[in-house]
Amino acid sequence: xxLKQLAHMLALSQTTVSRxxxxxxxxxxxxxxxxxxxxxxxxxxxxxxxxxxxxxxTGMIGYVLPTGASVDIDPHFVEFLSGLGxxxxxxxxxxxxxxxxADDQETTYRRIVAxxxxxxxxxxxxxxxxxxxxxxxxxxxxxxxxxxxEGFDFDYAFTDIDNExxxxxxxxxxxxxxxxxxxxxxxxxxxxxxIHRERGVRRALAASGxxxxxRHVCSxxxxxxxxxxxxxxxxxxxxxxxxxxxxxxxxALGVVRAVRDLGLSIPGDVSLIAHDDVFPxxxxxxxxxxxxxxxxxxxxxxxRVAERxxxxxxxxxxxxxxxxxxxxxxxRGSVAGAPV
Amino acid sequence: xxLKQLAHMLALSQTTVSRxxxxxxxxxxxxxxxxxxxxxxxxxxxxxxxxxxxxxxTGMIGYVLPTGASVDIDPHFVEFLSGLGxxxxxxxxxxxxxxxxADDQETTYRRIVAxxxxxxxxxxxxxxxxxxxxxxxxxxxxxxxxxxxEGFDFDYAFTDIDNExxxxxxxxxxxxxxxxxxxxxxxxxxxxxxIHRERGVRRALAASGxxxxxRHVCSxxxxxxxxxxxxxxxxxxxxxxxxxxxxxxxxALGVVRAVRDLGLSIPGDVSLIAHDDVFPxxxxxxxxxxxxxxxxxxxxxxxRVAERxxxxxxxxxxxxxxxxxxxxxxxRGSVAGAPV
DNA sequence: AGAGTCTTCCAAAGCGCTTTGGCTTTTTCG
DNA sequence: CGAAAAAGCCAAAGCGCTTTGGAAGACTCT
Numbered sequence: 160x161x162l163k164q165l166a167h168m169l170a171l172s173q174t175t176v177s178r179x180x181x182x183x184x185x186x187x188x189x190x191x192x193x194x195x196x197x198x199x200x201x202x203x204x205x206x207x208x209x210x211x212x213x214x215x216x217t218g219m220i221g222y223v224l225p226t227g228a229s230v231d232i233d234p235h236f237v238e239f240l241s242g243l244g245x246x247x248x249x250x251x252x253x254x255x256x257x258x259x260x261a262d263d264q265e266t267t268y269r270r271i272v273a274x275x276x277x278x279x280x281x282x283x284x285x286x287x288x289x290x291x292x293x294x295x296x297x298x299x300x301x302x303x304x305x306x307x308x309e310g311f312d313f314d315y316a317f318t319d320i321d322n323e324x325x326x327x328x329x330x331x332x333x334x335x336x337x338x339x340x341x342x343x344x345x346x347x348x349x350x351x352x353x354i355h356r357e358r359g360v361r362r363a364l365a366a367s368g369x370x371x372x373x374r375h376v377c378s379x380x381x382x383x384x385x386x387x388x389x390x391x392x393x394x395x396x397x398x399x400x401x402x403x404x405x406x407x408x409x410x411a412l413g414v415v416r417a418v419r420d421l422g423l424s425i426p427g428d429v430s431l432i433a434h435d436d437v438f439p440x441x442x443x444x445x446x447x448x449x450x451x452x453x454x455x456x457x458x459x460x461x462x463r464v465a466e467r468x469x470x471x472x473x474x475x476x477x478x479x480x481x482x483x484x485x486x487x488x489x490x491r492g493s494v495a496g497a498p499v
Numbered sequence: 500x501x502l503k504q505l506a507h508m509l510a511l512s513q514t515t516v517s518r519x520x521x522x523x524x525x526x527x528x529x530x531x532x533x534x535x536x537x538x539x540x541x542x543x544x545x546x547x548x549x550x551x552x553x554x555x556x557t558g559m560i561g562y563v564l565p566t567g568a569s570v571d572i573d574p575h576f577v578e579f580l581s582g583l584g585x586x587x588x589x590x591x592x593x594x595x596x597x598x599x600x601a602d603d604q605e606t607t608y609r610r611i612v613a614x615x616x617x618x619x620x621x622x623x624x625x626x627x628x629x630x631x632x633x634x635x636x637x638x639x640x641x642x643x644x645x646x647x648x649e650g651f652d653f654d655y656a657f658t659d660i661d662n663e664x665x666x667x668x669x670x671x672x673x674x675x676x677x678x679x680x681x682x683x684x685x686x687x688x689x690x691x692x693x694i695h696r697e698r699g700v701r702r703a704l705a706a707s708g709x710x711x712x713x714r715h716v717c718s719x720x721x722x723x724x725x726x727x728x729x730x731x732x733x734x735x736x737x738x739x740x741x742x743x744x745x746x747x748x749x750x751a752l753g754v755v756r757a758v759r760d761l762g763l764s765i766p767g768d769v770s771l772i773a774h775d776d777v778f779p780x781x782x783x784x785x786x787x788x789x790x791x792x793x794x795x796x797x798x799x800x801x802x803r804v805a806e807r808x809x810x811x812x813x814x815x816x817x818x819x820x821x822x823x824x825x826x827x828x829x830x831r832g833s834v835a836g837a838p839v
Numbered sequence: 840a841g842a843g844t845c846t847t848c849c850a851a852a853g854c855g856c857t858t859t860g861g862c863t864t865t866t867t868c869g
Numbered sequence: 870c871g872a873a874a875a876a877g878c879c880a881a882a883g884c885g886c887t888t889t890g891g892a893a894g895a896c897t898c899t
Contacts, residue, residue: 161855172879177857187877207614208552209855212884215548219595226584231779237577244566244598253616254596255559256580258588274547276593382780409780412752416787439571440722440749447756501885512849517887527847549885552854 160203169197180205211275219253220468221277223268223291225261231380234409235436235457239283239305242461250469265294272298278472281305281464286349301471303464307351307481314479316471318463322352325453325486326359326404329432332451332488333402334367337497338430341371342400344389344410348378353406356434360404375400379410386413394421394429401497402430408441411450426495435489449491455484500543509537520545551615559593560808561617563608563631565601571720574749575776575797579623579645582801590809605634612638618812621645621804626689641811643804647691647821654819656811658803662692665793665826666699666744669772672791672828673742674707677837678770681711682740684729684750688718693746696774700744715740719750726753734761734769741837742770748781751790766835775829789831795824 166176171194179186179194186194197203211217224232240254247254255277259267268291271277279301282291289308296302296315304317326343333341343360346353361371375393379385386405390413393400405411411433418425425431425448435443435452443450470476506516511534519526519534526534537543551557564572580594587594595617599607608631611617619641622631629648636642636655644657666683673681683700686693701711715733719725726745730753733740745751751773758765765771765788775783775792783790810816 162857163855173856174858174880175878178878181857185877190877204610204613206552206855207616208548208555208557209884210857212546212548212552212886213855213857215884217548224580224584226581226588228585230581230585232577232581232584234574234577234778234780237572237574240564240596241566241570241572244564244572244596245568245570248566248598248600252598254598256584256594256596258584258592258594260588270544273544276547380780382782384782384785387785412781413785416785419787438574440574440720441752442722442724445724445727445753445756447759502887503885513886514850514888515848518848521887525847530847546885549854550887552856553885553887555854 160201161206162203165194165198165201165203169194215275216472217276217278218251219255219277220247220465220472221255221257221271221280222283223264223271223280224256224258225264226258227261230261233284233381234438236283238436238438238457239461239464242456242458242463243465244461246462246465246469250465252465252469264291268294268298272300279303279468281468284350284352287351287354289351301468303467303471305460305464307355309351315481316467316476316479317481318460318467318484319352319481320455320460320484320486322355322486323359323362325434325455325488326356327363328359328486328488329404329451329453330360330363331366332490333404333430333432333494334363334369336402336430336494338400338402339369339497340375340398340400340402341369342375342377342393342403343371344377344379344386344393344403344405344414346378346381346406353378356404356406372398374398381407381410383409383413383416386410387417388413390414390417391421394418394423400429402494403432405431405433408433408435408438408443408450408452411443411446412441415446415448425493428498430494430497432494443489444491446493448493451491451494452489454487454489460484500541501546502543505534505538505541505543509534555615556812557616557618558591559595559617560587560805560812561595561597561611561620562623563604563611563620564596564598565604566598567601570601573624573721574778576623578776578778578797579801579804582796582798582803583805584801586802586805586809590805592805592809604631608634608638612640619643619808621808624690624692627691627694629691641808643807643811645800645804647695649691655821656807656816656819657821658800658807658824659692659821660795660800660824660826662695662826663699663702665774665795665828666696667703668699668826668828669744669791669793670700670703671706672830673744673770673772673834674703674709676742676770676834678740678742679709679837680715680738680740680742681709682715682717682733682743683711684717684719684726684733684743684745684754686718686721686746693718696744696746712738714738721747721750723749723753723756726750727757728753730754730757731761734758734763740769742834743772745771745773748773748775748778748783748790748792751783751786752781755786755788765833768838770834770837772834783829784831786833788833791831791834792829794827794829800824 166173179191283305285308288310292308307319377389432451435454436457519531623645625648628650647659717729772791775794776797
């Protein structure tokens with residue numbers, strides 16, 4: 160059943176039927192009702208391919224997925240996706256993942272924009288002065304950044320959490336508890352979130368006249384194994400920290416394992432605070448010693464990004480508003496006063 | 500730059516240019532070269548929207564993503580996606596995720612087929628007599644099932660691992676080590692993979708005249724917490740098992756924690772074998788006691804599914820061939836002889 | 840040489856929708 | 870009451886590609 164047939168059986172022109180269906184004003188309300196009624200009755204659904212050829216609108220949002228044999232997709236992605244998908248569903252939006260060579264995403268961005276394959280895109284895990292952000296900005300496609308990039312001569316729309324504030328609070332708590340030597344086991348420090356977290360820790364330390372030793376900050380891929388290794392190294396050297404801030408729950412697994420392997424205990428010998436993105440399958444309260452966390456649901460962020468993308472597509476949102484969500488500090492058993 | 504313009508500047512018809520570009524035989528090789536050359540020089544790329552309107556081909560593969568506030572996307576998904584994306588990239592295929600109400604995926608499947616939104620789809624986490632499989636089969640869109648469904652009066656194409664064989668081998672090993680009371684901490688037993696794994700364990704036990712007590716098999720969502728709870732229950736009851744087979748590494752984290760909480764040890768009191776889908780961020784050899792596993796890279800499966808989808812789209816693969824991959828049994832420190 | 844066969848190319852008809860420009864008919868208002 | 874404005878509808882022109890049905894010229898064969 161296509162427009163032509165529907166128009167014919169209603170004894171109307173395609174124009175009128177099309178307009179009736181798409182809510183244009185220049186059609187009699189009574190006629191509109193007839194049309195919509197007939198459309199529903201016959202299960203008419205406009206052919207999206209035809210529609211996009213005519214309008215350029217696709218009803219899809221895009222994400223360029225970096226791939227490669229040695230490229231691992233972050234497990235956070237799946238939680239983000241849950242939120243994004245949940246919102247997208249209610250708005251009949253589909254998400255198209257365009258796999259790209261991790262070292263050449265530009266080609267793919269250019270392709271999906273030139274081909275008008277999606278109405279909007281989002282960008283995640285941005286770095287400062289992220290090339291992708293600059294690119295999509297000049298390409299002129301609506302976009303939202305999940306996270307933050309910095310150092311451009313233009314503004315853009317983003318949704319981020321207050322990473323600096325979160326780790327500032329975490330570090331401040333540890334300092335209040337008497338810790339003087341903090342360590343930070345961070346994610347890839349080329350990404351903005353990691354930079355912000357480190358900055359938060361440093362700021363808290365500085366406020367008490369302390370500093371973060373270079374040897375006490377690690378930047379690694381956020382795997383269990385790297386959490387373990389980093390912790391071993393930190394605790395086996397002289398001048399070992401008495402408290403650790405850690406950028407992910409998965410790494411925290413490794414931290415806990417390392418502490419135990421060394422015959423030490425949490426929080427007796429080492430206090431630990433980790434960032435929790437809220438996974439259904441790994442919860443900080445269920446660690447052998449319940450983990451204190453800075454908590455922010457990445458799933459909600461996904462839903463929010465989808466919402467904003469939808470708003471931008473339909474012209475409801477404009478401008479370059481960035482929003483920064485506060486992060487909860489949840490204190491559980493893994494922190495205690497510094498050992499004497 | 501569109502076909503018309505390109506044709507005009509070559510003083511050829513659109514027909515000829517189109518055919519030259521698409522490799523049709525009825526065009527002079529010399530002409531073809533001229534055309535391809537000009538196309539490249541001017542950066543001509545056919546408009547996909549127009550092409551799909553004309554041909555119905557989209558260059559995209561589809562996945563219906565079950566969503567909902569209480570629906571969690573499995574973290575395995577992201578690894579599968581890594582493989583899928585890696586292959587898809589090399590073939591200029593995009594993946595479209597169509598979010599659907601988890602309780603009504605049929606509508607979405609019908610939509611993406613009726614609208615010709617994708618050239619093929621894949622289905623994951625199938626159950627026996629899975630409605631989705633029956634549906635896409637009747638809808639007539641090319642598809643591959645990742646995993647297996649059963650009990651249809653038709654055949655279909657799937658890529659699965661030998662779950663039954665894997666758990667059969669695992670159980671057999673444990674039995675050989677003298678274990679008599681095995682337990683299985685399984686995933687959702689409405690899904691085929693879980694059913695097969697249980698069957699494998701039962702078969703191994705039966706071969707030695709043993710049985711799997713109903714109280715010793717759990718079917719739960721594969722979270723750390725559920726692994727913990729199941730293990731506590733198993734080990735605190737009378738008639739506790741001396742060996743556990745576990746369907747996921749994430750649950751195994753909970754198993755390990757529970758065993759420790761009870762003051763028991765692995766493998767001294769309990770042997771443990773888990774299934775490993777090969778995550779970069781959590782590796783069995785890095786558990787506090789290195790974990791024996793049945794191992795199969797879900798990432799490779801993703802790549803394979805993409806490969807087969809591409810083959811089916813281009814007509815290179817036909818028929819309903821199912822393939823079952825063998826699973827490695829990797830023995831590490833978490834298994835030992837049964838306690839006396 | 841004439842008939843038949845390839846080879847190579849083209850004009851035009853879709854694919855199914857939106858949108859422009861215009862044409863009636865009805866309503867409004869001085 | 871008549872002119873101007875508004876309402877309601879339509880025919881047709883795109884959107885940019887593929888594909889059908891020829892047609893012209895070159896080649897083969899008897």
